[in-house]
Amino acid sequence: MADALKTINPTNGKEIQSYPLMTDAQYNDAIEACHAAFEDWRHVPAKDRAATIKKIGEALRNNADKLANLMTEEMGKLLSQSYQEVELCAAICDWTAQNGPDELASEERDLGDTGTGHIVYSPIGVIYGIQPWNYPAYQVIRYSIANLMAGNGVLLKHAESVTGTGQLLGEIYREAGLPEHLFTVLTISHDQSDKVIEHDLVRGVTLTGSPAAGEHVGGRAAKALKKTVLELGSNDAYIVLEDADLEQAVPACVKGRIYNNGETCIAAKRFVVVNAVYDKFRDAFVKAMKDLTLGDPTSEDADLGPMARKDLREDLHEQVTKSIANGAKVLCGGEMPEGEGYYYPATVLENVTSGQPAYDDELFGPVAALIRAKDQEDAMRIANDSRFGLGGAIFSQDVEKAKDLAAAHFDTGMVFINDFGLANPKMPFGGVKRSGYGREHGGFGMKEFVNVKGITVAG
Known part of the structure; x- marks a missing residue:
């Protein structure tokens, strides 16, 4: 097994950078640190979490040149489209910050003679995202911002070919004031990734990738009784x-x-x-x-x-x-x-x-x-x-x-x-059949990995 992840410039086939793989002890420590950060973050009021999400959007725009150029260097997309991707990511942060508190607000239901029902959307813990290379920033933003808004902690295993973009996003999140370890990038192998899925502190898994990858990751998570969201291939x-x-x-x-x-x-x-x-x-x-x-x-x-x-x-x-x-x-x-x-x-x-x-x-x-x-x-x-x-x-x-x-x-x-x-950002994103299941955007992604908790008060 290789001991490092490498990024390659697709315009000339030359290596850009090499990133050492984490040891098992290092990624286990990272998961535990993310969970510890979650234990504090879950109690931060939604409006205050939203304020941090808003700042992440601002930080993305402030770092647009650096982020766009790196995405183009790592995966070859047109530079103009890399800038468009950064702006989409910032817009997702803006929409989530504005609408997140209302989307996650508690609901009350009259139960008649039984009493009153209260429905709350409680964060569940550390969510593990396995993401592809084709939209190096957007794919990460899509799941991580929704889950951070919901109060969860987030782990990222990015595609090897865009490892640098994943690392830069972590820096941008921290620059914006997101608490340390709450968003953690794992530089790990596929075998190590399977162990992350099984880790007791990981409560949900989301993947964007091929149907074969969906079968593998979804099967692993199902065996561990963990919910998944899968956004897979298509032939539109x-x-x-x-x-x-x-x-x-x-x-x-x-x-x-x-x-x-x-x-x-x-x-x-x-x-x-x-x-x-x-x-x-x-x-x-x-x-x-x-x-x-x-x-x-x-x-x-x-x-x-x-x-x-x-x-x-x-x-x-x-x-x-x-x-x-x-x-x-x-x-x-x-x-x-x-x-x-x-x-x-x-x-x-x-x-x-x-x-x-x-x-x-x-x-x-x-x-x-x-x-x-x-x-x-x-x-x-x-x-x-x-x-x-x-x-x-x-x-x-x-x-x-x-x-x-x-x-x-x-x-x-x-x-x-x-x-x-x-x-x-305003519309649900996801598919059916071999294209996967679950929804992101439009408020739906914020509720994929929460505990929809029912509290009944006797009348």
């Missing part, structure tokens, strides 16, 4: 109906596929277009994808940066070649670039059918799958013909019809009408 379908405004739909679909270099769980991946507008959409979409500039993510001229790791690029290219071998047709891209760095071109496949990775699996990179549907009903059938169910979108000028389709027929946790989907 973007439905383009006959009455869609293509001048709106095409750029939204392009951005939905290539934002964050296409490495987003809730990215547009399958484009299900009804026959009546398929050819027109395809031609415009392919032209727009061909026109994208692949290059240095720090350059204002680049539309796409490199993929985050060498193995991720290789896996994506294998999915493309297998899809082609099974009948898919390349309309643009699809070839591994030469030279240093982990770049992959914007790629469009058509003739995509069941049995191809482009139809069945998640393609985590800038590769789009075009699928022709006979009509609206067929489009919805194809969209739901997936073992995943995180997000999706519908493009139609009849918004009420699109809302009805989304509510009654789309088997996903989130649906976006006439736009591509990104997280919003």
Whole structure:
């Protein structure tokens, strides 16, 4: 087993930094220290916890240059999008600080002759988060801020490739005045992580990752009778109906596929277009994808940066070649670039059918799958013909019809009408089926890891 975690710059494949792994004694001490900090934090009034959360948002903005540049260096996202990510993180802090105390306020219920019922939302302890590399700051903020607001302590095991971002976030939290040890970054191996899940002082586990990782982590936690929230992969379908405004739909679909270099769980991946507008959409979409500039993510001229790791690029290219071998047709891209760095071109496949990775699996990179549907009903059938169910979108000028389709027929946790989907602090985030369970944002995340305690007072 390696004795250190290493970060690699995906633009050139060179090592950025090495971080020594904790010993078992060190991470056990860290868990105990986090629990001790929680014992004090749990009794801090919600309005005072909110004030600290507000300060974390301010500290994120104050450190935006440092944090954005580090995220781009570690995982290759466009620098402009790294700044957008920092602002989203700060906005989450603002919303949580403003709304958290009301979301967590006690409730009273009249029980009639029985008496009065009081419902309180009590923090439960140390929550362990295992987070991925694709949104190095946001993924951490999403679960940690909600749980700190709820009164819990938080542990983080970040993806190896963005270890530096995890460490910097810890510094920013402390700079903002969060009590020492309440948010603790663990530099540990996967085997050590399994032991953290089983630790008696760890009360809940949240993971964003692949379905395989969800099975492993969820199984470990279930065996220890601990609640989990799992946000896993997806293969989101973007439905383009006959009455869609293509001048709106095409750029939204392009951005939905290539934002964050296409490495987003809730990215547009399958484009299900009804026959009546398929050819027109395809031609415009392919032209727009061909026109994208692949290059240095720090350059204002680049539309796409490199993929985050060498193995991720290789896996994506294998999915493309297998899809082609099974009948898919390349309309643009699809070839591994030469030279240093982990770049992959914007790629469009058509003739995509069941049995191809482009139809069945998640393609985590800038590769789009075009699928022709006979009509609206067929489009919805194809969209739901997936073992995943995180997000999706519908493009139609009849918004009420699109809302009805989304509510009654789309088997996903989130649906976006006439736009591509990104997280919003005010709206629930999470999926169904193989995309996981549990919800974050919109106040829901604050109540995932609390004790909903019922207190009955006799009448």
